[in-house]
Structure formats: structure tokens, C-alpha cells
Amino acid sequence: MTPAEIRQVIIDILSKIAPDEDLSNLDDEKPFRDQMELDSMDFLDIVMELRKQYRIQIPEEDYHHLVTMQSTVDYLTPRLKDA
Amino acid sequence: MADGNPNNDRIVITGVGLTSPNGNSLSEFRQNLLAGRSGVVPYETRYMGPVLAGVCDFDTLRHQKRRDLRRGTRVGSVSVYCANEAVLDSGVDWEKTEKDRVGVYLGITEHGNVETENEVYEISKFEYDTSVWTHHHNPRTVANNAAGEVTISLGITGPHLTIGAACAAGNAGFIQAAQMLRLREVDLAIAGGVSESIHTFGIFASFQSQGALARHDDPAKASRPFDQDRNGIVVAEGGGICTLERLDDALARGAKIYGEIVGYAMNSDAKDFVLPDPKRQEQCIRLALKRAGLEPNQIDIVSSHATATEQGDIEECKALRAVFGECTNTRINNTKSFIGHAMGAAGALELLGNIPSFEDDTVHATINLDNIDPDCALDQLVVNHPVHKPNVEYILNNSFGMLGINSVLIVRKFTG
Numbered sequence: 026m027t028p029a030e031i032r033q034v035i036i037d038i039l040s041k042i043a044p045d046e047d048l049s050n051l052d053d054e055k056p057f058r059d060q061m062e063l064d065s066m067d068f069l070d071i072v073m074e075l076r077k078q079y080r081i082q083i084p085e086e087d088y089h090h091l092v093t094m095q096s097t098v099d100y101l102t103p104r105l106k107d108a
Numbered sequence: 109m110a111d112g113n114p115n116n117d118r119i120v121i122t123g124v125g126l127t128s129p130n131g132n133s134l135s136e137f138r139q140n141l142l143a144g145r146s147g148v149v150p151y152e153t154r155y156m157g158p159v160l161a162g163v164c165d166f167d168t169l170r171h172q173k174r175r176d177l178r179r180g181t182r183v184g185s186v187s188v189y190c191a192n193e194a195v196l197d198s199g200v201d202w203e204k205t206e207k208d209r210v211g212v213y214l215g216i217t218e219h220g221n222v223e224t225e226n227e228v229y230e231i232s233k234f235e236y237d238t239s240v241w242t243h244h245h246n247p248r249t250v251a252n253n254a255a256g257e258v259t260i261s262l263g264i265t266g267p268h269l270t271i272g273a274a275c276a277a278g279n280a281g282f283i284q285a286a287q288m289l290r291l292r293e294v295d296l297a298i299a300g301g302v303s304e305s306i307h308t309f310g311i312f313a314s315f316q317s318q319g320a321l322a323r324h325d326d327p328a329k330a331s332r333p334f335d336q337d338r339n340g341i342v343v344a345e346g347g348g349i350c351t352l353e354r355l356d357d358a359l360a361r362g363a364k365i366y367g368e369i370v371g372y373a374m375n376s377d378a379k380d381f382v383l384p385d386p387k388r389q390e391q392c393i394r395l396a397l398k399r400a401g402l403e404p405n406q407i408d409i410v411s412s413h414a415t416a417t418e419q420g421d422i423e424e425c426k427a428l429r430a431v432f433g434e435c436t437n438t439r440i441n442n443t444k445s446f447i448g449h450a451m452g453a454a455g456a457l458e459l460l461g462n463i464p465s466f467e468d469d470t471v472h473a474t475i476n477l478d479n480i481d482p483d484c485a486l487d488q489l490v491v492n493h494p495v496h497k498p499n500v501e502y503i504l505n506n507s508f509g510m511l512g513i514n515s516v517l518i519v520r521k522f523t524g
Contacts, residue, residue: 044178059461076240
């Protein structure tokens with residue numbers, strides 16, 4: 026997948042996790058949590074959805090990469106390049 | 109614990125919120141009970157194919173966001189809806205209410221089956237890889253889930269409990285609340301019974317294996333307590349929740365008072381996992397009457413528990429005959445004939461559907477009684493059509509459950 030495709034995957038997951046949020050103006054450089062209601066259980070839903078959809082296992086020590094959209098896409102790009 | 113003021117041991121119902129398969133408010137529910145409208149419909153459940161069920165269609169987004177619905181459980185959603193509606197209906201100034209003096213007491217038949225079945229089904233799509241088992245499983249399946257979701261929704265910081273009491277649970281929620289109000293543990297109780305049971309295939313499959321799952325070509329005719337042609341239970345979901353207060357508090361704020369809880373009792377058969385014991389049921393009814401200081405003939409309406417299983421109906425009728433057999437004033441009806449068996453919500457909904465009798469001088473019927481089982485042919489039964497009955501003063505609500513748990517609640521019309 027390309028970075029753009031990965032971004033769309035994350036947007037789709039966020040839409041499912043936070044269905045009341047408007048994600049159209051999401052700033053890719055700002056932390057998700059500063060822009061939307063997202064607690065630790067929601068965050069785990071992102072990890073879970075990636076695991077279910079792409080069988081990717083994200084270890085806990087890597088969770089800090091999933092703070093902003095940009096850092097998430099950067100982290101996932103090499104891991105999902107063949108997906 | 110008593111403070112010498114008798115009004116402070118008198119517990120009254122001041123707000124009602126409910127969702128039933130045939131109504132999402134007390135007025136709608138009552139209207140459909142009087143009109144003989146069933147809420148039973150064809151229903152698809154996982155693995156089993158088509159069954160019949162009592163399904164609720166309340167507005168889930170009235171008091172919750174879509175995010176809340178995704179996070180929580182169906183019974184949490186039922187509870188949040190009913191609790192919020194009850195608080196609104198009560199007229200309590202919620203902003204000014206001390207939230208640490210509010211308690212939530214919700215009766216429930218079972219919990220966790222729905223959520224566990226859903227997750228097992230989900231991981232079955234991943235070759236039972238448990239690493240995709242949801243982290244939401246535990247907060248969804250803890251036994252206090254339903255009441256806990258209510259506290260989160262309403263910002264209540266007082267105690268909350270779900271009371272596991274099989275199908276006696278609706279009454280048990282009210283009883284627990286009345287006790288906590290009398291003990292001054294809380295000043296306002298949000299209490300009743302709730303159920304999400306139609307969302308677990310297991311409850312249908314288990315009743316089917318027991319030979320106790322109703323079927324009928326016409327869904328509206330499937331739930332037929334006391335009828336010779338009954339063939340089992342229609343499983344339903346729903347919720348019935350009230351605000352309860354001590355009488356002085358209710359009077360002080362000029363609250364509308366639906367009725368007063370004047371007697372209750374709970375006991376156990378200590379005998380069998382599923383078969384009821386009419387002697388213990390009779391004892392439970394008599395104990396509630398004694399505590400209320402009443403004779404059987406003073407009861408105007410008995411809301412029966414009967415679920416449309418042969419043995420259950422007949423055994424309850426033995427208890428009813430023993431207590432009310434000679435009563436000419438008493439009328440007996442059954443709400444499950446309309447909505448099926450709402451499990452944890454049954455006792456609460458069955459009481460609440462009768463409460464308007466205090467005002468409208470009418471007793472709703474037991475429907476689908478086309479061919480009464482001779483063993484259930486009680487003279488007091490209100491058959492198929494409502495009857496006019498002026499001056500209804502006392503309603504007695506039966507609610508019994510598996511493992512031999514019995515509960516009886518008596519509510520009096522409030523006249524001051």
C-alpha cells in the first residue's frame with residue numbers, strides 16, 4: 026500500500042471507532058487525541074483493527090509511533106508495503 | 109435507621125422510563141396493552157435461523173452518542189434510555205441533585221452471554237486466534253455493566269448494582285432500591301429491570317432443547333400463557349426503570365406520584381433448577397400481603413408471572429388459587445401474552461403496564477386465551493379483553509425465576 030492508501034485505511038478505522046467525529050479537517054501533524062475524543066480503549070481499537078485487517082502485530086513499545094496521522098503512516102508504510 | 113417519621117419509610121414511584129416490544133413510553137405501552145397489540149415479531153438469531161422474539165425499537169441515539177453504543181452493550185443502551193426517561197419524567201431538578209446520593213439498582217436475568225457469543229463468533233473468522241479477542245470484553249461483561257453504564261450516562265456517583273435474580277429480577281431491583289432508601293443509603297433510587305436476552309442465541313437454543321421455545325405461524329399469537337395450545341416461551345428484550353423516593357422528599361418537591369410500594373417479599377424454593385414450587389410461591393405472596401397489612405381480596409389486580417410453559421403456568425395457578433381462589437374483587441392478568449418474556453425486565457414492565465389502572469379504571473387482559481387450560485381456569489382471569497374496574501387501589505406483581513427464586517411486590521394507589 027502507498028502512504029495515501031494507508032492514510033485512508035486509518036481514516037476508515039477512525040470513522041468506525043469515533044463515529045460522531047468529523048474527520049474531514051484532521052491535521053496530520055497534530056496528535057489524534059488533541060483533535061478528537063479518543064481514549065486508551067479507542068487507541069487499542071486502532072491496533073486491533075490493523076491486526077484484524079492486515080494481520081500486523083504492533084508491539085506495545087511501538088505504540089508511541091501511532092500518535093499523529095503522519096507518524097502512523099510513516100510507521101506503517103514499510104510494514105504494509107506488500108499489503 | 110428509622111428517624112421516627114413514618115413518611116420516610118414510605119417509598120413512592122415518581123418517574124417511569126421504559127422500552128417494551130410494544131411501546132417506548134408508559135403511555136404507548138399502556139395503549140397497546142389495552143388495544144391487545146402484541147410486540148412479538150419474526151426474528152433471526154445466529155445459528156438457529158428464524159425464531160420469534162419481542163424486539164424493542166426505542167431511539168438509541170436519544171440519550172447516547174454512536175460512540176457510546178459502539179463501546180457499550182445492548183442492555184447498557186436499554187438501561188441508559190430507560191433511566192434517562194425516568195429521570196426526565198420524574199421532574200427532578202437533575203442539575204441540583206446530589207449525585208452521590210443517587211443509587212442505581214437494576215435487576216437482570218443473565219449478563220455476558222451476548223458479548224461472549226459475539227466475540228467467539230468474531231474470532232471464529234480468524235481461526236480462533238485469541239489475539240483478536242476484544243479488549244472491550246471485560247467491561248462489557250462485568251455483571252454491573254447495565255447499572256454502571258447508567259451511572260456514566262447520568263454522572264451518578266452513588267452506589268450501583270445489577271441484581272442477578274433470574275426472571276424475578278424486575279421486582280428484585282425495586283425491592284433493593286426500597287431497602288436502600290429506607291436505610292438512608294441513598295435519597296433517590298433509579299431502579300427496575302432490564303434485558304438484552306434476544307441477542308444471545310443461547311437462550312433460544314436452551315429453551316428449544318428444553319422443549320420450551322414458542323412457535324406459531326402468527327407471531328402475535330405465539331405467547332399464550334394459560335392456554336391449552338401454548339408451546340413455550342417467546343424471548344423478549346426490554347427495560348422498565350423508575351425513580352423511587354421517600355414520600356417526604358417526593359411531597360416536598362411536588363412530585364407526581366405513580367404509586368407507593370407497600371409490600372414485598374422474596375424467598376427460595378430450595379428444590380429444583382427449573383421447576384417451580386407453588387407452595388413457596390404462595391408463601392411469598394402471603395408474606396408480601398402480610399407486610400402490607402392486606403387481605404387477599406383487597407388486591408385489585410394480580411399481574412401474573414406465567415410464561416406459557418405448561419408446568420410453570422399450572423404451578424403458578426395453584427399458588428394463585430390457594431391465595432386468591434375465593435376473592436371476588438381480584439382480577440388476574442398477564443403481560444407476557446403481549447410482549448413475550450422480557451427476562452430481567454419482565455417483572456418491571458409487567459408492573460408498570462398495570463400502574464395506569466389507578467387512573468383509567470381498567471384492567472388490561474391476558475390475550476391469546478382461546479382455549480383455556482382447565483388447570484389454569486381461574487375465575488379472576490381477564491380474558492382477551494380489558495375490563496372496567498373502578499377504584500383500583502392495590503396491584504400485586506408476581507415474578508419468579510430459575511433456581512427457585514420468587515419475588516412479589518405490592519403497589520398501592522397514592523391517595524395521600
